Amino acid sequence: xxxxxxxxxxxxxxxxxxxxxxxxxxxxxxxxxxxxxxxxxxxxxxxxxxxxxxxxxxxxxxxxxxxxxxxxxxxxxxxxxxxxxxxxxxxxxxxxxxxxxxxxxxxxxxxxxxxxxxxxxxxxxxxxxxxxxxxxxxxxxxxxxxxxxxxxxxxxxxxxxxxxxxxxxxxxxxxxxxxxxxxxxxxxxxxxxxxxxxxxxxxxxxxxxxxxxxxxxxxxxxxxxxxxxxxxxxxxxxxxxxxxxxxxxxxxxxxxxxxxxxxxxxxxxxxxxxxxxxxxxxxxxxxxxxxxxxxxxxxxxxxxxxxxxxxxxxxxxxxxxxxxxxxxxxxxxxxxxxxxxxxxxxxxxxxxxxxxxxxxxxxxxxxxxxxxxxxxxxxxxxxxxxxxxxxxxxxxxxxxxxxxxxxxxxxxxxxxxxxxxxxxxxxxxxxxxxxxxxxxxxxxxxxxxxxx
Amino acid sequence: xxxxxxxxxxxxxxxxxxxxxxxxxxxxxxxxxxxxxxxxxxxxxxxxxxxxxxxxxxxxxxxxxxxxxxxxxxxxxxxxxxxxxxxxxxxxxxxxxxxxxxxxxxxxxxxxxxxxxxxxxxxxxxxxxxxxxxxxxxxxxxxxxxxxxxxxxxxxxxxxxxxxxxxxxxxxxxxxxxxxxxxxxxxxxxxxxxxxxxxxxxxxxxxxxxxxxxxxxxxxxxxxxxxxxxxxxxxxxxxxxxxxxxxxxxxxxxxxxxxxxxxxxxxxxxxxxxxxxxxxxxxxxxxxxxxxxxxxxxxx
Numbered sequence: 146x147x148x149x150x151x152x153x154x155x156x157x158x159x160x161x162x163x164x165x166x167x168x169x170x171x172x173x174x175x176x177x178x179x180x181x182x183x184x185x186x187x188x189x190x191x192x193x194x195x196x197x198x199x200x201x202x203x204x205x206x207x208x209x210x211x212x213x214x215x216x217x218x219x220x221x222x223x224x225x226x227x228x229x230x231x232x233x234x235x236x237x238x239x240x241x242x243x244x245x246x247x248x249x250x251x252x253x254x255x256x257x258x259x260x261x262x263x264x265x266x267x268x269x270x271x272x273x274x275x276x277x278x279x280x281x282x283x284x285x286x287x288x289x290x291x292x293x294x295x296x297x298x299x300x301x302x303x304x305x306x307x308x309x310x311x312x313x314x315x316x317x318x319x320x321x322x323x324x325x326x327x328x329x330x331x332x333x334x335x336x337x338x339x340x341x342x343x344x345x346x347x348x349x350x351x352x353x354x355x356x357x358x359x360x361x362x363x364x365x366x367x368x369x370x371x372x373x374x375x376x377x378x379x380x381x382x383x384x385x386x387x388x389x390x391x392x393x394x395x396x397x398x399x400x401x402x403x404x405x406x407x408x409x410x411x412x413x414x415x416x417x418x419x420x421x422x423x424x425x426x427x428x429x430x431x432x433x434x435x436x437x438x439x440x441x442x443x444x445x446x447x448x449x450x451x452x453x454x455x456x457x458x459x460x461x462x463x464x465x466x467x468x469x470x471x472x473x474x475x476x477x478x479x480x481x482x483x484x485x486x487x488x489x490x491x492x493x494x495x496x497x498x499x500x501x502x503x504x505x506x507x508x509x510x511x512x513x514x515x516x517x518x519x520x521x522x523x524x525x526x527x528x529x530x531x532x533x534x535x536x537x538x539x540x541x542x543x544x545x546x547x548x549x550x551x552x553x554x555x556x557x558x559x560x561x562x563x564x565x566x567x568x569x570x571x572x573x574x575x576x577x578x579x580x581x582x583x584x585x586x587x588x589x590x591x592x593x594x595x596x597x
Numbered sequence: 598x599x600x601x602x603x604x605x606x607x608x609x610x611x612x613x614x615x616x617x618x619x620x621x622x623x624x625x626x627x628x629x630x631x632x633x634x635x636x637x638x639x640x641x642x643x644x645x646x647x648x649x650x651x652x653x654x655x656x657x658x659x660x661x662x663x664x665x666x667x668x669x670x671x672x673x674x675x676x677x678x679x680x681x682x683x684x685x686x687x688x689x690x691x692x693x694x695x696x697x698x699x700x701x702x703x704x705x706x707x708x709x710x711x712x713x714x715x716x717x718x719x720x721x722x723x724x725x726x727x728x729x730x731x732x733x734x735x736x737x738x739x740x741x742x743x744x745x746x747x748x749x750x751x752x753x754x755x756x757x758x759x760x761x762x763x764x765x766x767x768x769x770x771x772x773x774x775x776x777x778x779x780x781x782x783x784x785x786x787x788x789x790x791x792x793x794x795x796x797x798x799x800x801x802x803x804x805x806x807x808x809x810x811x812x813x814x815x816x817x818x819x820x821x822x823x824x825x826x827x828x829x830x831x832x833x834x835x836x837x838x839x840x841x842x843x844x845x846x847x848x849x850x851x852x853x854x855x856x857x858x859x860x861x862x863x864x865x866x867x868x869x870x871x872x873x874x875x876x877x878x879x880x881x882x883x884x885x886x887x888x889x890x891x892x893x894x895x896x897x
Binding site: 435 | 648649729730732735752755757758844845846858863865
């Protein structure tokens, strides 16, 4: 008898010890979200006012956790609630990753906030296909409101010929940021072609300077080099067609992009050990600040991040667009990035989409735009004026761009995007050949297309 | 006679009521937070679901078939096994050695006990960040030491697919040795002083006392420590997630990180649940077998 009890007990013990894995995923995510919500209850702005008409409560989630952006959003919404006393808005701020998980769960259980955002691309399309967000076309067409925005922004928010989101936050495109002092010291000119870029790199290498700083544990960082190379070599359509299944990921341009990257890695153009470094903890920027590296290919948020971390360094920073490929099909002015960054949607479960849309408009009206510019952002509206020359560069790049390629990892469906990121990392790590990578991408794209 | 029986019966009955009343709430919570999620995970593993749509598509055993042929899952399982073996082989002996030294040192070494325990008090995320910087090939401690010793510096640990897993295991050991140290310390100090005195009087040396007396009498503690370490290593998640996210290119993928990636990053909830259920089965089987092997002799 005792033995039986002992056995049952030990079995139960083993079970009890293992079961926590079942809760592991959700446990982890509730931990992160609870920590962020704890930090945010204080910043949650609830504005209640007595009003004519039935009071309406709206909820809004965003991820602008850094000041002054947190206060800016709050101020926008407060102005909305003041002008429209019928409404009260519950604003919740959370961290990027917590937001993604929380939103996913909220959407699946139909408890999503009335107003939330996505980065468009694959995830937005998923919300549309799952019938979770409201078609904003009628609102955007009313009084030609959509003409307020840069065309590329509206394009980005369009899926199946309808507009689903309002571009609000920022225009960021990837460009090279470089140390002007180092370039002057070694008599280097801003390169116009990839060949010139390689000459610059060789000179820097000779003088013991790392040409490119890269932290690629984060994966999307290395992807930027890949996206631009593919874009310059094969043109914007090569990727668009591959993603839409009218083309192929085994296209020659992807192979060439991969080959150039591996060539650069072999020539030590990048700092050592980049695949283990974390962009989010600034491990690539440290190399620039200490002048061990001269350039980095990064989204234009680099400017505000670096300004916050190292003001002195900003005096030395210059920027240039990704150089043209000799004989490539791509237009040299095309950019990779996002025109809007955070695109606000209205949930299908929202009881008052009209009011919700009005609230979103307050986040991108003239006052809001001015405040965002002040905070070093480039709001995606036409006719923005910025005073900072580096920001002006970003703006110029977007305005003269014949096409804006959204980041692959946001453009593609989550599954394909994950494969793109990990295969690019393997490409950089020289553990897979360009051919292998393209084959894997093509196979997965086919498999996913077949399911639809 | 009659009276005593009814009294004992009465007592039995009241004890039963009391235990039931006390155990019910616990059972209730276990039911909701453990039993139900497990069953639901298994149920979910038979479906395809992206986590957003309200409807799930029933797939039958399709996900399980994929899991059986999934090379990444197999690789993740192997990585878990590496962690299991190295954790037990490194953590337990070192922890035991430290515990024995601290125990023989007595009160003088109390401050060392405090210091050695510190890593256990830090959150895994903080530890992960700390070592991310330590391993930085340009600015990190490891590279600096290498340069001091006449090397080239630039030691790449986390970015190298062959080294990354060992880099993380070193940190796991750093973090968990203190836990087993305390565990063994408690066991050592609960050994009766008389045994120690008796063996010394009998002419045993310190090392003889340790190997022949203390160690055998701590068999039970060591066993449960090994099982704890085994299960902990099989479901390991946090440091890998913070330090490498399973990279570079899947070199440090674990079953748990793979499950997380599928369920929450890629949005394949159904397959994520399959991985979780697969883990559940694997871990349960391994634990039960281990327990049986360990306890085999006594029970037979």
